Amino acid sequence: MQLGTAAASPPAPWPLHGAQGSRASEQAAQAELPPFTLMRRAGTAVARLALAVAPHARRVWVACGPGNNGGDGLVAAAWLHRAGRAVSVSLVGDPARLPADAARALEEARAAGVPIQQTPVYGFEPRGEDLAIDALLGLGSSRRPEGPLGDAVAALRRWPGPVLAVDLPTGLDGETGRVFDTELRACVRADHTLSLLTLKPGLFTAQGRDHAGTVWWHDLGAPTVAPDAWLASEGAVQAVRPARLHAHHKGSFGDVIVVAGAPGMVGAALLAARAAVRAGGGRVYLVPLAEDAFAVDPTHPELMVRPLGSLEPMLRAGTGTVVCGCGGGSEVAQILPAVLHAAPRLVLDADALNTMAADEALRTLLSHRGARGAATILTPHPLEAARLLGSSSADVQANRVAAARELAGRLRVTVVLKGSGTVIAGPEGPSWINPTGNAALATPGTGDVLAGWLGGTWRPGEAALDAAVRAVWEHGAAADRWAATHRGPYPASELAEAI
Numbered sequence: 001m002q003l004g005t006a007a008a009s010p011p012a013p014w015p016l017h018g019a020q021g022s023r024a025s026e027q028a029a030q031a032e033l034p035p036f037t038l039m040r041r042a043g044t045a046v047a048r049l050a051l052a053v054a055p056h057a058r059r060v061w062v063a064c065g066p067g068n069n070g071g072d073g074l075v076a077a078a079w080l081h082r083a084g085r086a087v088s089v090s091l092v093g094d095p096a097r098l099p100a101d102a103a104r105a106l107e108e109a110r111a112a113g114v115p116i117q118q119t120p121v122y123g124f125e126p127r128g129e130d131l132a133i134d135a136l137l138g139l140g141s142s143r144r145p146e147g148p149l150g151d152a153v154a155a156l157r158r159w160p161g162p163v164l165a166v167d168l169p170t171g172l173d174g175e176t177g178r179v180f181d182t183e184l185r186a187c188v189r190a191d192h193t194l195s196l197l198t199l200k201p202g203l204f205t206a207q208g209r210d211h212a213g214t215v216w217w218h219d220l221g222a223p224t225v226a227p228d229a230w231l232a233s234e235g236a237v238q239a240v241r242p243a244r245l246h247a248h249h250k251g252s253f254g255d256v257i258v259v260a261g262a263p264g265m266v267g268a269a270l271l272a273a274r275a276a277v278r279a280g281g282g283r284v285y286l287v288p289l290a291e292d293a294f295a296v297d298p299t300h301p302e303l304m305v306r307p308l309g310s311l312e313p314m315l316r317a318g319t320g321t322v323v324c325g326c327g328g329g330s331e332v333a334q335i336l337p338a339v340l341h342a343a344p345r346l347v348l349d350a351d352a353l354n355t356m357a358a359d360e361a362l363r364t365l366l367s368h369r370g371a372r373g374a375a376t377i378l379t380p381h382p383l384e385a386a387r388l389l390g391s392s393s394a395d396v397q398a399n400r401v402a403a404a405r406e407l408a409g410r411l412r413v414t415v416v417l418k419g420s421g422t423v424i425a426g427p428e429g430p431s432w433i434n435p436t437g438n439a440a441l442a443t444p445g446t447g448d449v450l451a452g453w454l455g456g457t458w459r460p461g462e463a464a465l466d467a468a469v470r471a472v473w474e475h476g477a478a479a480d481r482w483a484a485t486h487r488g489p490y491p492a493s494e495l496a497e498a499i
């Protein structure tokens with residue numbers, strides 16, 4: 001992603017707008033501006049970015065669709081033609097049925113002398129072009145591209161050179177990041193995407209990252225409309241990073257109690273507890289669910305290992321953040337009622353979530369926590385979220401932001417829906433999408449590390465959403481640093497030491 005700024009301070013969070021918010025922004029801008037101004041700005045921005053990302057491109061192929069996204073492409077084509085590039089346009093759609101702005105863009109492109117081919121692009125083969133521009137569909141995309149549009153998408157997928165997508169890669173739902181074709185074939189895989197007017201959430205979650213490439217944004221000078229969600233940034237995370245003052249002592253940071261690790265899964269508990277220490281938890285207690293697991297972690301003697309029998313008195317003291325469930329097996333069920341009742345701050349992961357999904361009484365206890373002001377963060381992956389929602393992981397992935405919000409609202413908790421573009425949602429207010437992290441995290445145990453990291457970083461009195469946004473960012477950022485010099489999966493035990 002290319003969402004940097006030249007400013008000295010790190011960037012603020014980026015506003016994200018779904019379909020409705022983007023249309024509202026378009027209408028507000030159209031109301032203020034003379035006709036065609038927005039499209040001229042959009043097409044010009046596309047052309048300028050094309051020259052920036054492919055400065056040596058002499059020949060450019062522009063694939064234009066039947067709506068205003070195609071209009072943007074036609075404006076860009078005319079601009080590049082005037083800038084001395086050899087431009088060829090394939091127009092997919094009936095020129096007589098173009099919307100007004102796109103029709104004007106076609107007229108201007110023709111008048112400028114841009115060669116425009118209206119034949120289908122099935123079998124299109126590059127003839128020395130150095131850059132392709134995908135201006136087939138944008139915000140109006142609502143179903144799998146088929147027929148000539150599908151052929152054009154296929155041609156862009158075969159394209160050996162760089163692809164710049166206008167607004168969205170064709171075939172991707174900008175609202176959700178799902179690809180309309182469940183087999184993921186009918187979607188352009190762009191190297192760069194220039195998001196216009198607004199940044200769309202679907203560029204950053206689900207299938208978005210794999211299809212959008214580097215994301216750029218031009219607001220076209222449109223008035224600001226309240227965002228539907230935020231994309232986390234270094235600046236946003238810094239703003240909620242608690243200070244470690246000179247005069248602080250370990251009691252300043254709050255205790256963490258990790259209750260996890262059924263027989264055969266004690267490693268998950270160790271990963272979480274080690275991450276909690278690294279994250280800055282004041283005193284970290286590890287309470288294994290497996291009886292007689294071990295009395296000390298020899299490589300981390302700072303961890304205080306306590307037997308399960310000591311959990312209730314510790315909970316009664318009522319000050320620590322409890323991290324519960326990592327590798328919890330069915331054993332976690334026995335302690336969940338006490339934990340739900342007593343923990344002032346609670347992170348629930350993995351088997352704690354699966355147990356709750358199967359037990360309505362536990363879910364009721366959980367929602368009561370919200371009512372009495374006790375904060376809870378759930379860290380499901382899509383299947384765990386689906387179990388809690390009574391849906392399928394495909395349903396969750398089809399709209400990750402909506403699923404996270406739904407779960408947060410139902411249970412009165414903060415939800416961290418993990419995966420590519422982790423979503424962080426509370427019961428109210430805009431959700432967040434996290435841009436850090438990569439597929440090196442798709443390996444066992446990294447979720448346990450996240451749960452422990454969250455527990456260790458969450459300060460008494462701090463809003464759950466702030467802690468969650470920060471922890472998810474830092475977890476992903478560690479993986480990004482690692483991926484800069486390594487290949488393959490990031491071993492969770494190394495991640496736990498590195499964040």
Ligand SMILES: NC(=O)C1=CN([C@@H]2O[C@H](COP(=O)(O)OP(=O)(O)OC[C@H]3O[C@@H](n4cnc5c(N)ncnc54)[C@H](O)[C@@H]3O)[C@@H](O)[C@H]2O)[C@@H](O)CC1
Binds near residue numbers: 069143144166
């Ligand atoms: N109106 C303007 O002046 C501006 C428009 N902009 C551009 O306009 C785009 C939105 O334009 P439109 O609303 O015309 O929509 P699109 O150009 O994305 O799509 C055009 C039409 O194609 C049809 N369609 C959608 N999916 C299809 C499929 N799978 N197969 C066949 N047909 C399909 C729909 O009827 C849709 O309305 C934005 O993404 C952006 O690129 C922005 O640049 C801002 C300025």
Ligand SMILES: Nc1ncnc2c1ncn2[C@@H]1O[C@H](COP(=O)(O)OP(=O)(O)O)[C@@H](O)[C@H]1O
Binds near residue numbers: 420449
């Ligand atoms: N492709 C990806 N991009 C970014 N983060 C990812 C990706 N794949 C996995 N992750 C992250 O890795 C962690 C995996 O957690 P989880 O699925 O619970 O695994 P486990 O239970 O084995 O620890 C989550 O934080 C998730 O967001």
Ligand SMILES: [K+]
Binds near residue numbers: 134135165166167168
């Ligand atoms: K497009």
